Amino acid sequence: MEVVDVRPILAPFVSFLCAGLVFGFGRSIFWRRFFTFLAAFIKMALVLSMLPGTLQGVVYVYQFVEFTPGIGIGFRADAYGMFFSLVSSTLWVFTTIYAIGYMQGDRDRVRFFGFFALCVSTTVGVAFAENLLTFFLFYETLTICTYPLVVHAETREALRAGRIYLTYTLIGGGFALVGAVMTLNAAGTLTFAAPGILGLESGVGTLAVIFLCLIIGFGVKAAVMPLHGWLPIAMVAPTPVSALLHAVAVVKVGAFGVTRVIYNVFGVELLQQLGFATPLALLAGFTIVAASTIALTQDHLKRRLAYSTISQLSYIVLGAALLTPLAATAAVLHIANQAFAKITMFFVVGAITRTTGKKYVSEIDGIGARMPWSMAAFTIASLSFVGVPLTAGFITKWYLALGALEADAWWFVLVLIASSLLNAGYFFPILHRAYFRPAKEPWPPLEPGRHFETPKTLLIPIVICAAYVLLLGVTAEVPGMPGSVAQVAVESFFAPRGVGP
Amino acid sequence: MTGPWAEALPWVIVLPLVGAALTPAVAVRHPRVAGFWAWGVLLVTAVLASGLVAELLARGPFSYELGGWAASYGIELRFDHFSAWVLPLAVLFVVIVPFSWRYLDHVMPDERRPPFYALLLLNAGGMIGFCVTGDLFNLFVFTEVVSLSSYALVAVGGRGLAAFAALKYLFIGAVSSLLMLFATAQLFVLTGSLNMADVSLGLGEIGSGTAVMVAFAAFAVSFMVKAAMFPVHVWLPDAHAIAPSPVSAVLSGMVVKVGIVGMLRIYQIYFGAEVLELGAFNLALVWLGAVSIVMGAFFAIFQDDIKLMLAYSTISNIGYIVLGLGLASPYAVIGASVHVFNHALIKATLFLAAGSIIHQTGFRTLSDLRGIARTMPQTSAAMAIGAVSIVGLPPTAGFVCKWYIALGAFEANQAPFGFALVFGALFIFIYYIRMLNAFYFQKPVHDEVAQASETPWSMRGPVVLLASLCLILGVLGGIPLNFVEPAVLDLLPFWGQ
Numbered sequence: 001m002e003v004v005d006v007r008p009i010l011a012p013f014v015s016f017l018c019a020g021l022v023f024g025f026g027r028s029i030f031w032r033r034f035f036t037f038l039a040a041f042i043k044m045a046l047v048l049s050m051l052p053g054t055l056q057g058v059v060y061v062y063q064f065v066e067f068t069p070g071i072g073i074g075f076r077a078d079a080y081g082m083f084f085s086l087v088s089s090t091l092w093v094f095t096t097i098y099a100i101g102y103m104q105g106d107r108d109r110v111r112f113f114g115f116f117a118l119c120v121s122t123t124v125g126v127a128f129a130e131n132l133l134t135f136f137l138f139y140e141t142l143t144i145c146t147y148p149l150v151v152h153a154e155t156r157e158a159l160r161a162g163r164i165y166l167t168y169t170l171i172g173g174g175f176a177l178v179g180a181v182m183t184l185n186a187a188g189t190l191t192f193a194a195p196g197i198l199g200l201e202s203g204v205g206t207l208a209v210i211f212l213c214l215i216i217g218f219g220v221k222a223a224v225m226p227l228h229g230w231l232p233i234a235m236v237a238p239t240p241v242s243a244l245l246h247a248v249a250v251v252k253v254g255a256f257g258v259t260r261v262i263y264n265v266f267g268v269e270l271l272q273q274l275g276f277a278t279p280l281a282l283l284a285g286f287t288i289v290a291a292s293t294i295a296l297t298q299d300h301l302k303r304r305l306a307y308s309t310i311s312q313l314s315y316i317v318l319g320a321a322l323l324t325p326l327a328a329t330a331a332v333l334h335i336a337n338q339a340f341a342k343i344t345m346f347f348v349v350g351a352i353t354r355t356t357g358k359k360y361v362s363e364i365d366g367i368g369a370r371m372p373w374s375m376a377a378f379t380i381a382s383l384s385f386v387g388v389p390l391t392a393g394f395i396t397k398w399y400l401a402l403g404a405l406e407a408d409a410w411w412f413v414l415v416l417i418a419s420s421l422l423n424a425g426y427f428f429p430i431l432h433r434a435y436f437r438p439a440k441e442p443w444p445p446l447e448p449g450r451h452f453e454t455p456k457t458l459l460i461p462i463v464i465c466a467a468y469v470l471l472l473g474v475t476a477e478v479p480g481m482p483g484s485v486a487q488v489a490v491e492s493f494f495a496p497r498g499v500g501p
Numbered sequence: 502m503t504g505p506w507a508e509a510l511p512w513v514i515v516l517p518l519v520g521a522a523l524t525p526a527v528a529v530r531h532p533r534v535a536g537f538w539a540w541g542v543l544l545v546t547a548v549l550a551s552g553l554v555a556e557l558l559a560r561g562p563f564s565y566e567l568g569g570w571a572a573s574y575g576i577e578l579r580f581d582h583f584s585a586w587v588l589p590l591a592v593l594f595v596v597i598v599p600f601s602w603r604y605l606d607h608v609m610p611d612e613r614r615p616p617f618y619a620l621l622l623l624n625a626g627g628m629i630g631f632c633v634t635g636d637l638f639n640l641f642v643f644t645e646v647v648s649l650s651s652y653a654l655v656a657v658g659g660r661g662l663a664a665f666a667a668l669k670y671l672f673i674g675a676v677s678s679l680l681m682l683f684a685t686a687q688l689f690v691l692t693g694s695l696n697m698a699d700v701s702l703g704l705g706e707i708g709s710g711t712a713v714m715v716a717f718a719a720f721a722v723s724f725m726v727k728a729a730m731f732p733v734h735v736w737l738p739d740a741h742a743i744a745p746s747p748v749s750a751v752l753s754g755m756v757v758k759v760g761i762v763g764m765l766r767i768y769q770i771y772f773g774a775e776v777l778e779l780g781a782f783n784l785a786l787v788w789l790g791a792v793s794i795v796m797g798a799f800f801a802i803f804q805d806d807i808k809l810m811l812a813y814s815t816i817s818n819i820g821y822i823v824l825g826l827g828l829a830s831p832y833a834v835i836g837a838s839v840h841v842f843n844h845a846l847i848k849a850t851l852f853l854a855a856g857s858i859i860h861q862t863g864f865r866t867l868s869d870l871r872g873i874a875r876t877m878p879q880t881s882a883a884m885a886i887g888a889v890s891i892v893g894l895p896p897t898a899g900f901v902c903k904w905y906i907a908l909g910a911f912e913a914n915q916a917p918f919g920f921a922l923v924f925g926a927l928f929i930f931i932y933y934i935r936m937l938n939a940f941y942f943q944k945p946v947h948d949e950v951a952q953a954s955e956t957p958w959s960m961r962g963p964v965v966l967l968a969s970l971c972l973i974l975g976v977l978g979g980i981p982l983n984f985v986e987p988a989v990l991d992l993l994p995f996w997g998q
Contacts, residue, residue, distance in 0.1 A: 066979045067901075073976065133904075137895040144889060154942045162942075166934060170894075174923045177907065181919065185911045 008075035015121035074130030101457025176217025196267020221254025239350030292422035327403025337392035366439030377466035392472035517626030547591035579635035582988030677726035684719035704774035728760025746856020754845035786827025793820025833909020840902030872945030883968035
């Protein structure tokens with residue numbers, strides 16, 4: 001059931017407006033914080049208010065303007081879009097708290113928070129995009145808006161990272177544009193639909209080119225190997241940026257795009273006939289193992305997390321490419337599961353750097369005693385990535401393994417097991433050093449007047465996100481939690497042709 | 502049946518031309534009055550132009566016979582969908598002129614203002630006349646009005662190089678005009694008429710032939726030179742970079758479009774007669790367009806002077822338009838026609854913003870202008886929006902044309918050119934990202950830059966307005982389509998692939 005409603009456009013607009021206000025009046029710290037928080041909460045409220053409807057199968061739509069005859073800039077909050085926007089708008093609130101603490105005393109905070117809000121605006125725009133054109137508009141805007149954040153430090157290294165980031169993402173964007181144009185030519189429409197808009201009548205050759213273009217286009221941001229080169233380099237950005245953008249917004253937008261292409265542009269049926277998804281699944285399987293292996297060798301904390309991100313993102317791609325309902329459930333759920341666990345880790349690493357100045361794995365011996373709360377959160381997130389039951393990561397792995405068996409591709413289960421072991425291989429040494437090695441030199445003492453290991457603005461988001469990882473792990477089937485939204489989304493992907501989501 | 506606004510048709514030409522003639526007289530005591538006078542004249546012209554467009558939208562194309570003499574004896578003015586270009590033309594002039602009031606302080610002494618504004622009004626009148634005339638000879642006359650005033654406007658800056666650039670422009674422009682005159686004469690001899698509609702009918706009776714084709718070729722080459730397409734672009738970079746910035750905006754944004762609009766007019770004449778097989782010509786246009794895109798970007802990469810960079814990007818953008826025309830599929834031609842306007846808007850934004858920065862700091866190279874965004878945030882933001890827009894990244898006006906032309910390329914089964922367009926545009930971004938990096942993310946090297954102040958509002962207002970339009974038209978990309986689509990769809994059946 002479709003209902004015309006203004007909320008799907010209001011949600012991105014709120015953070016857009018916030019960005020404008022921050023640029024305009026952001027010199028005052030009070031107003032900057034006020035606008036950012038107000039917008040973050042309004043946005044979360046807007047998204048949450050649509051949740052009951054979504055669970056009952058209501059899809060909120062809003063057509064904004066006509067761009068090309070027949071193709072407008074349109075917004076449509078279906079279950080999958082709702083799922084993604086829930087994740088990003090929730091995390092915006094926490095990241096904002098964290099960023100305020102982390103960026104204290106840093107330079108150019110007006111620019112930072114302004115573009116930060118713009119990025120969130122475009123992320124939700126991507127989530128609610130009704131068609132491939134709208135999707136592309138927001139996808140490219142996101143690229144541009146993240147550039148000032150990546151080069152925030154303005155050092156030579158940051159500028160180089162920014163250049164590489166733009167090269168990868170803009171060339172990817174070019175492919176996505178070509179793919180979108182070819183889709184319009186072949187299908188006559190760009191509106192996402194379940195189960196898909198393309199058909200065999202366009203010819204296998206054309207379909208192959210379209211698939212390749214769109215997957216390369218969105219795969220760049222999803223960091224599927226060999227398109228991942230920008231991600232570890234972009235880690236030079238401030239930690240809140242790495243956390244929100246390179247664990248949630250930017251990379252998830254890519255993964256979200258890949259799933260949209262598979263389920264809402266091509267459709268399960270067509271892809272099963274064409275068999276294009278199998279090479280993608282193999283590539284994703286390769287990325288999972290290869291990126292984890294590289295992560296083992298990284299001593300820089302953020303770079304280790306970056307390679308872990310690359311590996312984890314391919315879970316989503318793999319889940320989508322297996323083309324079975326259970327695997328799709330894993331793909332959708334992992335958008336949230338990976339986001340909360342990885343943002344916890346980035347927050348902790350940022351807190352360690354801000355509190356002690358340490359950036360390398362080899363430097364954090366004994367930090368568990370100095371920063372117990374943070375390291376507890378880090379432990380929970382690590383367990384989630386390893387896939388220990390009662391954490392979010394277990395749910396993903398469970399569904400993904402079932403989905404692989406459902407698709408008669410049992411060897412992917414081996415990939416998952418290997419990945420779990422590798423995850424343990426690069427996260428547990430961090431825990432070992434933190435808890436069981438004596439500190440090389442005494443840690444700097446608490447600043448006078450502080451009760452906690454690190455400023456509260458840093459610690460609160462860490463604790464909440466870690467708690468959420470556990471919550472996601474135990475409430476997968478509770479109505480109103482992300483799991484239930486994912487179910488609705490997956491049902492629509494596999495609905496028979498002609499039945500709308 | 503025509504409405505009251507149709508009577509205004511001759512006035513949109515007469516006003517700026519007469520206004521130009523009167524400028525020295527009006528400003529005889531106070532030279533600075535010339536700027537306000539020119540602005541007032543253009544404002545009235547813009548109001549009239551919007552009335553004409555309203556009339557066009559309400560009742561379709563209409564004609565006006567000068568002096569009541571019927572066409573083929575008298576002179577006919579015709580306002581069709583391509584003529585709607587006069588509205589954005591007039592509006593852009595209205596925005597650009599206030600910018601020049603303060604800008605000219607550094608460029609010329611006060612007593613040279615009246616001739617400057619007279620030339621600017623002549624230029625505007627010439628372009629408007631060019632768009633609305635229904636007569637081949639007047640098409641030539643208005644082309645010359647535009648060209649001659651442009652040569653003079655390039656030289657008006659008065660420095661040594663300006664004269665040289667203007668002279669180069671003049672020589673090449675004169676050859677182009679000569680070709681146009683030759684072609685016009687040829688058609689007159691063949692058909693016995695200069696009225697476009699009559700010429701078209703006449704050509705239909707004669708049928709195809711060498712003489713008809715030679716005339717077409719002469720027109721085509723002549724307009725390509727005017728549009729500064731590669732490889733006949735050599736006059737453009739110096740002329741556009743050296744002219745005062747408001748003039749650069751006019752030249753780069755609008756005057757080169759005379760070549761494109763002229764080409765469309767010639768298409769109208771020949772298509773009506775169905776004597777033209779465009780296959781090979783289209784193919785040449787497509788290739789030249791693609792090469793223009795790449796070469797324009799390639800040359801621009803090596804420039805350090807911001808205005809030269811912008812000038813070279815004009816060549817790239819004319820490449821888009823020509824590529825779109827050559828692809829000859831509905832979407833491609835629509836995209837090309839929309840870009841005629843969108844590029845004017847974007848280029849005006851960029852040149853005025855660049856002009857503001859040069860005006861405030863006295864520097865014009867990237868390496869000198871590092872860190873300018875800290876002291877001139879609004880102007881730099883406008884420059885950034887313009888840069889993103891000219892590369893064709895969403896959500897800006899530049900994306901609209903890229904979308905349509907790419908769509909048209911695949912529609913015409915010319916996939917390689919679709920790829921060339923999309924990735925050629927990224928190539929252009931290489932030099933704009935250098936610019937944004939220098940402005941925003943590097944430390945100032947000069948005190949003048951570190952202590953620069955924002956421009957006065959008469960300069961900043963136009964820049965901010967144009968930049969906002971770049972963004973607005975990126976989202977509301979459908980608006981220009983109202984004018985372009987009917988005109989293009991009329992022509993398309995004859996375009997041929």
